[in-house]
Amino acid sequence: MARIAIIGLGYIGGSIGxxxxxxxxxxxxxxxxxxWRAARRxxxxxxxxDQVAGSPRDAVDGAGxxxxxxxxxxxxxxxxxxxxxxxxxxxxxxxxxxxxxxEGWASNHLPNGVSFIGGHPMAGDAxxxxxxxxxxxxxxxxxxxxxxxxxxxxxxxxxxxxxxxELGAAPHFLSAEEHDYVVAGVSHLPLVVSTAxxxxxxxxxxxxxxxxAAGETFRAMTAYNSGDPSTTTEIAVxxxxxxxxxxxxxxxxxxRVRNLLDEEEEQVFMEYSAAQINHAKFxxxxxxxxxxxxxxxxxDATSQMAxxxxxxxxxxxxxxxxxxxxxxxxxxxxxxxRWGRG
Amino acid sequence: MARIAIIGLGYIGGSIGxxxxxxxxxxxxxxxxxxWRAARRxxxxxxxxDQVAGSPRDAVDGAGxxxxxxxxxxxxxxxxxxxxxxxxxxxxxxxxxxxxxxEGWASNHLPNGVSFIGGHPMAGDAxxxxxxxxxxxxxxxxxxxxxxxxxxxxxxxxxxxxxxxELGAAPHFLSAEEHDYVVAGVSHLPLVVSTAxxxxxxxxxxxxxxxxAAGETFRAMTAYNSGDPSTTTEIAVxxxxxxxxxxxxxxxxxxRVRNLLDEEEEQVFMEYSAAQINHAKFxxxxxxxxxxxxxxxxxDATSQMAxxxxxxxxxxxxxxxxxxxxxxxxxxxxxxxRWGRG
Numbered sequence: 001m002a003r004i005a006i007i008g009l010g011y012i013g014g015s016i017g018x019x020x021x022x023x024x025x026x027x028x029x030x031x032x033x034x035x036w037r038a039a040r041r042x043x044x045x046x047x048x049x050d051q052v053a054g055s056p057r058d059a060v061d062g063a064g065x066x067x068x069x070x071x072x073x074x075x076x077x078x079x080x081x082x083x084x085x086x087x088x089x090x091x092x093x094x095x096x097x098x099x100x101x102x103e104g105w106a107s108n109h110l111p112n113g114v115s116f117i118g119g120h121p122m123a124g125d126a127x128x129x130x131x132x133x134x135x136x137x138x139x140x141x142x143x144x145x146x147x148x149x150x151x152x153x154x155x156x157x158x159x160x161x162x163x164x165x166e167l168g169a170a171p172h173f174l175s176a177e178e179h180d181y182v183v184a185g186v187s188h189l190p191l192v193v194s195t196a197x198x199x200x201x202x203x204x205x206x207x208x209x210x211x212x213a214a215g216e217t218f219r220a221m222t223a224y225n226s227g228d229p230s231t232t233t234e235i236a237v238x239x240x241x242x243x244x245x246x247x248x249x250x251x252x253x254x255x256r257v258r259n260l261l262d263e264e265e266e267q268v269f270m271e272y273s274a275a276q277i278n279h280a281k282f283x284x285x286x287x288x289x290x291x292x293x294x295x296x297x298x299x300d301a302t303s304q305m306a307x308x309x310x311x312x313x314x315x316x317x318x319x320x321x322x323x324x325x326x327x328x329x330x331x332x333x334x335x336x337x338r339w340g341r342g
Numbered sequence: 343m344a345r346i347a348i349i350g351l352g353y354i355g356g357s358i359g360x361x362x363x364x365x366x367x368x369x370x371x372x373x374x375x376x377x378w379r380a381a382r383r384x385x386x387x388x389x390x391x392d393q394v395a396g397s398p399r400d401a402v403d404g405a406g407x408x409x410x411x412x413x414x415x416x417x418x419x420x421x422x423x424x425x426x427x428x429x430x431x432x433x434x435x436x437x438x439x440x441x442x443x444x445e446g447w448a449s450n451h452l453p454n455g456v457s458f459i460g461g462h463p464m465a466g467d468a469x470x471x472x473x474x475x476x477x478x479x480x481x482x483x484x485x486x487x488x489x490x491x492x493x494x495x496x497x498x499x500x501x502x503x504x505x506x507x508e509l510g511a512a513p514h515f516l517s518a519e520e521h522d523y524v525v526a527g528v529s530h531l532p533l534v535v536s537t538a539x540x541x542x543x544x545x546x547x548x549x550x551x552x553x554x555a556a557g558e559t560f561r562a563m564t565a566y567n568s569g570d571p572s573t574t575t576e577i578a579v580x581x582x583x584x585x586x587x588x589x590x591x592x593x594x595x596x597x598r599v600r601n602l603l604d605e606e607e608e609q610v611f612m613e614y615s616a617a618q619i620n621h622a623k624f625x626x627x628x629x630x631x632x633x634x635x636x637x638x639x640x641x642d643a644t645s646q647m648a649x650x651x652x653x654x655x656x657x658x659x660x661x662x663x664x665x666x667x668x669x670x671x672x673x674x675x676x677x678x679x680r681w682g683r684g
Contacts, residue, residue: 087422122557186556188564200595214528215464217566219534224559225621229614240603247600249591253542257587261582272571275537279567
């Protein structure tokens with residue numbers, strides 16, 4: 001009988017347990033543990049695992065695959081605690097939102113012959129809490145980052161990959177460093193920005209007026225702030241350097257926009273329409289070809305697809321502006337030729 | 343027969359027409375105009391107004407109340423055009439997202455005896471376009487800012503106020519200057535931030551990877567970018583100074599957060615939990631008393647309400663930290679007393 005152990009039976013760990021049970025793996029038992037008694041009871045009651053163990057060591061004893069779904073800050077101690085009970089060939093993975101620190105802890109604590117493959121499912125509602133909100137389908141169709149440590153064995157990687165596939169998620173391999181850089185940009189920075197936007201206005205003298213004036217934009221832009229602050233804190237603390245890097249870049253971008261507002265209205269408009277069209281393409285999944293990053297930011301307003309996504313008046317305006325830009329470009333070329341540079 | 347004129351029969355103007363028609367005002371005809379033929383036809387077909395006029399002047403001829411629901415950039419010319427046709431005692435209002443510039447144009451172009459009362463309904467979906475998406479209930483329960491110009495007559499203010507109430511909206515008076523400051527903070531800055539976040543990542547070398555890694559947070563935080571860029575541009579251009587002011591303050595806030603990440607985890611956690619609890623109070627409408635801005639930012643974690651909004655583990659952590667802070671405070675006080683300062 002093969003054994004899969006899940007340590008941490010909250011929203012994420014519970015969903016993994018339910019998803020793996022629903023997959024009805026042959027000759028496999030799923031054993032869980034949580035250091036919170038109420039969580040152990042809830043997992044048992046909801047049949048999220050086949051068996052609830054009495055300690056982390058009991059849970060991982062004889063397991064071929066161990067999944068840590070605990071808060072990231074608890075991971076170092078936990079790895080140290082389970083290390084003696086792990087068998088040769090075992091694969092250990094986790095679900096935390098940053099990977100470099102945890103890979104370092106794994107390398108410090110895990111014995112030779114045990115492989116660590118960092119994992120990060122991009123699924124779930126930031127404000128969800130506890131196994132009551134867990135679902136076996138939470139990861140279906142969602143991306144799941146995998147960062148195998150350099151010493152991980154092929155069979156251990158395959159074992160974690162198998163779990164991701166059983167849960168219906170789309171695996172995506174990145175090194176721990178790449179992962180932390182990318183995720184800091186698309187996930188941790190937006191979290192920081194959301195909280196900073198709310199905190200700045202909440203602390204300013206005009207707050208009650210600001211609060212009363214706030215419409216849907218402000219509510220939605222500050223909503224990400226409502227996730228569990230323990231998680232937000234741990235993200236910020238375990239991926240600090242990358243988050244700071246992106247804050248710095250974002251400050252540069254904001255200053256660029258500040259200066260742009262001093263330019264002609266046409267330039268501001270071209271910037272905002274480029275952003276809108278590129279965003280519509282992004283939401284439509286049409287912007288994900290490998291060369292997209294290298295494309296110029298001028299909206300491709302003549303394409304039918306873009307026309308369908310934007311209003312007719314806007315389409316007309318963008319078309320005219322694009323035409324004007326092309327004419328200026330031609331004129332510039334013509335002059336260049338006259339000056340003998342063409 | 344009293345006359346109300348609506349110039350601009352798009353999403354907002356159409357909704358005003360439909361709402362006023364639904365109110366079945368006695369002895370009142372609602373006349374509309376749009377310089378786009380398709381919009382005139384659609385308004386007629388959808389009975390958004392009682393009558394479609396052939397020109398802005400024809401529409402406002404004899405009207406006691408004139409509502410401009412056109413893009414802000416068109417307002418100056420439009421005011422100049424309709425001025426000769428406006429009767430003494432007429433009230434003119436608008437629906438643009440900034441007020442100082444438009445109040446200035448009104449003061450330049452409108453004759454004596456005609457009152458300008460700036461208006462700004464905080465309603466509607468930024469990506470909605472055209473009268474097809476209009477609804478008579480669009481403004482129901484929503485805030486509607488009113489900024490009467492200094493020379494506006496009481497009866498003209500009452501006339502605009504009456505319209506706002508017929509539409510079911512909640513009027514809120516602010517001077518044009520106050521309006522532009524507040525709205526730049528809660529609405530224009532979030533728009534700029536949303537676009538800047540998308541643009542920065544879209545333009546960076548790692549884009550295709552960033553796009554693939556993006557989860558719900560990034561999608562929602564950058565969604566406000568998908569409004570009509572003409573509107574976004576005009577907001578930025580007509581309220582530039584205030585938007586730049588808030589960009590500067592936001593850069594200061596981001597740098598504060600950047601430095602906070604270098605502090606102890608406990609401090610980061612206290613900051614994020616204060617933000618979360620205050621945000622929950624804000625969403626619950628419980629944070630809007632006039633003194634709220636002056637309150638300290640330490641979460642009131644002992645209150646039942648806060649406990650209901652946050653998870654039990656978090657509640658416990660905040661409670662412990664608050665207790666620790668109180669003990670430190672007591673210790674400080676006790677020391678103060680020993681030193682003769684208490």
